[in-house]
Amino acid sequence: xxxxxxxxxxxxDLIRRFFTRxxxxxxxxxxxxxxLIEGRPGHHLAISTDMLVSGRHFFPDVAPRALGHKAxxxxxxxxxxxxAEPRAFTLALALPEAEPGWLAELAxxxxxxxxxxxxELIGGDTTRGPLTLSLTVFGDVPxxxxxxxxxxxxxxxIWISGTxxxxxxxxxDCRGEWLLPEPDFSQVRPxxxxxxxxxxxxxxxRGVAHAALDxxxxxxxxxxxxxxxxxVGALLDVDALPRSEVMASQPxxxxxxxxxxxxxxxxxxxxAPAGSRDTVAAIGARLRLPLTRVGAITPxxxxxxxxxxxxxxxxxxxxxxxxxxx
Amino acid sequence: xxxxxxxxxxxxDLIRRFFTRxxxxxxxxxxxxxxLIEGRPGHHLAISTDMLVSGRHFFPDVAPRALGHKAxxxxxxxxxxxxAEPRAFTLALALPEAEPGWLAELAxxxxxxxxxxxxELIGGDTTRGPLTLSLTVFGDVPxxxxxxxxxxxxxxxIWISGTxxxxxxxxxDCRGEWLLPEPDFSQVRPxxxxxxxxxxxxxxxRGVAHAALDxxxxxxxxxxxxxxxxxVGALLDVDALPRSEVMASQPxxxxxxxxxxxxxxxxxxxxAPAGSRDTVAAIGARLRLPLTRVGAITPxxxxxxxxxxxxxxxxxxxxxxxxxxx
Numbered sequence: 001x002x003x004x005x006x007x008x009x010x011x012x013d014l015i016r017r018f019f020t021r022x023x024x025x026x027x028x029x030x031x032x033x034x035x036l037i038e039g040r041p042g043h044h045l046a047i048s049t050d051m052l053v054s055g056r057h058f059f060p061d062v063a064p065r066a067l068g069h070k071a072x073x074x075x076x077x078x079x080x081x082x083x084a085e086p087r088a089f090t091l092a093l094a095l096p097e098a099e100p101g102w103l104a105e106l107a108x109x110x111x112x113x114x115x116x117x118x119x120e121l122i123g124g125d126t127t128r129g130p131l132t133l134s135l136t137v138f139g140d141v142p143x144x145x146x147x148x149x150x151x152x153x154x155x156x157x158i159w160i161s162g163t164x165x166x167x168x169x170x171x172x173d174c175r176g177e178w179l180l181p182e183p184d185f186s187q188v189r190p191x192x193x194x195x196x197x198x199x200x201x202x203x204x205x206r207g208v209a210h211a212a213l214d215x216x217x218x219x220x221x222x223x224x225x226x227x228x229x230x231x232v233g234a235l236l237d238v239d240a241l242p243r244s245e246v247m248a249s250q251p252x253x254x255x256x257x258x259x260x261x262x263x264x265x266x267x268x269x270x271x272a273p274a275g276s277r278d279t280v281a282a283i284g285a286r287l288r289l290p291l292t293r294v295g296a297i298t299p300x301x302x303x304x305x306x307x308x309x310x311x312x313x314x315x316x317x318x319x320x321x322x323x324x325x326x
Numbered sequence: 327x328x329x330x331x332x333x334x335x336x337x338x339d340l341i342r343r344f345f346t347r348x349x350x351x352x353x354x355x356x357x358x359x360x361x362l363i364e365g366r367p368g369h370h371l372a373i374s375t376d377m378l379v380s381g382r383h384f385f386p387d388v389a390p391r392a393l394g395h396k397a398x399x400x401x402x403x404x405x406x407x408x409x410a411e412p413r414a415f416t417l418a419l420a421l422p423e424a425e426p427g428w429l430a431e432l433a434x435x436x437x438x439x440x441x442x443x444x445x446e447l448i449g450g451d452t453t454r455g456p457l458t459l460s461l462t463v464f465g466d467v468p469x470x471x472x473x474x475x476x477x478x479x480x481x482x483x484i485w486i487s488g489t490x491x492x493x494x495x496x497x498x499d500c501r502g503e504w505l506l507p508e509p510d511f512s513q514v515r516p517x518x519x520x521x522x523x524x525x526x527x528x529x530x531x532r533g534v535a536h537a538a539l540d541x542x543x544x545x546x547x548x549x550x551x552x553x554x555x556x557x558v559g560a561l562l563d564v565d566a567l568p569r570s571e572v573m574a575s576q577p578x579x580x581x582x583x584x585x586x587x588x589x590x591x592x593x594x595x596x597x598a599p600a601g602s603r604d605t606v607a608a609i610g611a612r613l614r615l616p617l618t619r620v621g622a623i624t625p626x627x628x629x630x631x632x633x634x635x636x637x638x639x640x641x642x643x644x645x646x647x648x649x650x651x652x
Contacts, residue, residue: 027370031555032475033407033539034372036467039365044353046360047448049462051418053455081359092377092418092460122373125460129379134418134451134460136375141362149358213359229357 014098014126018107019091026088026122035122037088037138045087046139046146048078054131059174064102066193067133068109073195074216075137076117077266080202081214083147084139086119094129117199147205147212147270152230154299156210156271159280160292161198163244164219165255166191168262178254184246195266201291204283205270212270218261220303220315223269227303236295238315239308256315260305271297340424340452344433345417352414352448361448363414363464371413372465372472374404380457385500390428392519393459394435399523400542401463402443403592406528407540409473410465412445420455443525473531473538473596478556480625482536482597485606486618487524489570490545491581492517494588504580510572521592527617530609531596538596544587546629546641549595553629562621564641565634582641586631597623 023029027036039045052071054060072089079086091110095103114121119137170192173180180188198214205212211226219241227234241259250258272280277293284291298304305313346356353362365371378397380386398415405412417436421429440447445463496518499506506514524540531538537552545567553560567585576584598606603619610617624630631639 028472028474033404034374034410034465034472036370036372036408036472038370038469039367041365044362044364045371046362047416047462047464048360049416049418049449049451049460051420051451051453051455051458051460053420053453053458056453056455078359082362084360090373090375090462092375092462094377094379094458123375125375125377127377127379127382129377129382129458130456132377132379132420132455132458132460134375134377134458136373136416136418136462138373139360143364146354146360146362148354 014103018103019121019124021121023120023122026120029120029122030124035088035090037122040140042143043140044143044146046079046082046084046141047136048075049134049136050075050078051132051134060131063193064105065109068106069113069194071133071135072110072113072119073197074266075135076113076119076197076199077195077214077216079137079139080197080199081147081212081268082139082141083145083202083206083212084141085203086117086199087138087140088120088122089114089135089137090122091124092134093124093126094132095126096128096131142206145206147202147209149211149213149226150229152211152226152232152271152297154232154297155274156297157274157277157293158223158234158236158295158297159270159272160219160242160267160294161201161289162265162267163242163247163290164215164265164267165247165258165262166244167195167264168258169247169250171264187246188244192264195264197266198268198289200287201268201283201289204287208276208279208283209270209272212268215263215265215267215269217263219269220260224303226269226271227301231301233298233301233303234295235298235304235306237308238305238313240292240294242290242292260315340429344429345447345450347447350446352446355446355448356450361414361416363448366466368469369466370469370472372405372408372410372467373462374401375460375462376401376404377458377460386457389519390431391435394432395439395520397459397461398436398439398445399521400592401461402439402445402523402525403521403540403542405463405465406523406525407473407538407594408465408467409471409528409532409538410467411529412443412525413464413466414446414448415440415461415463416448417450418460419450419452420458421452422454422457468532471532473528473535475537475539475552476555478537478552478558478597478623480558480623481600482623483600483603483619484549484560484562484621484623485596485598486545486568486593486620487527487615488591488593489568489573489616490541490591490593491573491584491588492570493521493590494584495573495576497590513572514570518590521590523592524594524615526613527594527609527615530613534602534605534609535596535598538594541589541591541593541595543589545595546586550629552595552597553627557627559624559627559629560621561624561630561632563634564631564639566618566620568616568618586641
């Protein structure tokens with residue numbers, strides 16, 4: 001965020017100017033002690049919170065429009081992973097200072113994505129502090145239809161939406177871990193900066209998928225949550241993992257690292273009975289979103305990685321952990 | 327927060343160890359992509375978010391138990407101001423590091439207050455970063471019974487719960503603006519460190535009060551929100567403002583500053599028809615909470631401060647603004 005403090009906006013001016021719009025679906029939106037929403041009959045309200053910290057989840061000089069998009073996208077991705085339909089969100093924002101141009105861009109990126117999903121900003125908090133965004137999102141899901149982590153069953157196929165690892169590939173370039181040719185970097189960078197939450201897919205998988213989650217910390221770690229919660233294991237074909245053309249042109253070890261442990265792609269990983277393959281394929285075709293079968297749930301616990309010949313794969317990395325990682 | 331990093335807890339261990347308890351009222355609690363709650367028939371869901379930043383909302387060396395209490399208390403206070411019954415909350419937490427002893431205390435302070443109000447922790451997010459807490463709280467309020475800021479009417483009495491300014495008095499001592507005798511500081515300090523959200527009062531005022539809010543930024547600024555939203559004015563008797571014995575023993579100018587502009591007391595300010603005075607008094611008696619009539623809503627806009635003789639009071643301060651203040 002730029003160091004200029006030319007314009008001293010008050011907290012209330014700031015909220016009014018950039019983040020207050022009339023609520024259409026909520027009973028009461030921004031501006032009171034609380035927002036008010038009405039429960040949808042026969043539905044549960046799905047709720048998720050994510051916090052993004054400067055220097056940790058995004059580079060301090062990130063384009064504010066992309067940051068606004070991403071902050072909401074990662075939260076909508078949690079709704080998608082539950083099969084919920086986005087409805088509303090709140091935003092708590094700590095800022096070193098109130099810079100109008102920067103805030104206008106942040107709001108534009110965030111509210112454009114919100115509008116695309118019919119997700120209203122209904123409340124929030126603004127304070128001075130190290131740049132931090134904390135969003136809480138709300139979505140509707142028909143009672144007992146939510147896609148939970150504890151619902152995988154032995155024999156289920158394991159599916160992945162889209163492609164894996166491009167966000168990690170772009171991040172590695174930004175960090176200087178490797179250098180991509182400019183056209184390749186331009187291809188993968190939007191996967192890191194402006195991820196696409198798979199909201200329509202999550203809703204389409206209601207009643208089809210058993211378990212689901214979004215891949216934010218890396219496939220191995222995230223799939224591990226499904227296995228642990230469902231008390232099952234999995235056999236995963238690392239050569240089947242869907243990858244972009246840019247990813248497929250990388251050295252083999254980097255492909256493994258990015259597809260298995262790269263976070264931030266926000267694709268969905270879900271399990272579904274083998275008898276639902278045609279249904280899943282039809283959903284992918286309707287949404288024009290590749291859905292790839294990458295393995296199967298097993299009764300014995302543990303995650304076993306194999307290659308296309310069925311031989312064990314020696315990958316030893318793990319998911320991202322905010323406290324274990326440097 | 328202490329600088330020790332002796333124990334490296336993983337993010338998942340940390341959540342499990344300190345912040346995961348079985349959900350009783352929620353359909354699904356901590357541990358999935360989203361929490362799930364069910365709407366209460368005939369009720370609206372009240373939602374509020376507050377963010378607390380180290381060095382801004384609390385001293386970096388604050389006792390973690392008090393911090394845990396306060397972080398939830400200020401959010402419950404928003405539910406109280408709406409007349410809502412607490413139900414659940416989410417916690418997003420950025421920490422410089424995961425220090426088990428400190429986290430255990432934070433959780434203890436927060437969850438004790440949560441239990442006292444039947445408010446379940448249903449989800450959250452943990453990350454490394456500058457110490458920041460962002461909570462979102464959920465409460466139930468019968469449809470059309472919420473105490474909104476835009477509902478004050480000319481002729482209404484203005485009421486204040488408890489006493490005003492003690493939190494500001496304690497803060498001034500901590501900041502070296504003034505020095506209180508030790509027994510006085512001990513009296514007022516809990517008002518700053520562990521405020522009491524007026525939840526039972528908010529619920530009791532349903533159908534009695536017109537407008538309400540909680541005083542977090544100072545009475546003048548906060549009452550101003552009611553006046554602006556309701557398009558009315560007010561006449562406020564500064565000598566009638568309820569104050570503790572310690573406050574009443576302070577120099578006159580300091581009393582004015584603390585009671586009119588001191589934030590962080592989290593008392594309720596509400597308006598009610600003059601015909602409801604007995605009802606309000608009965609509520610105060612039942613809850614053993616002083617409720618003091620301090621002025622009246624007027625049709626002409628603007629806030630006029632007078633003393634007990636009815637002469638204008640020359641106070642020129644204003645409410646707290648996170649960006650206008652240093």
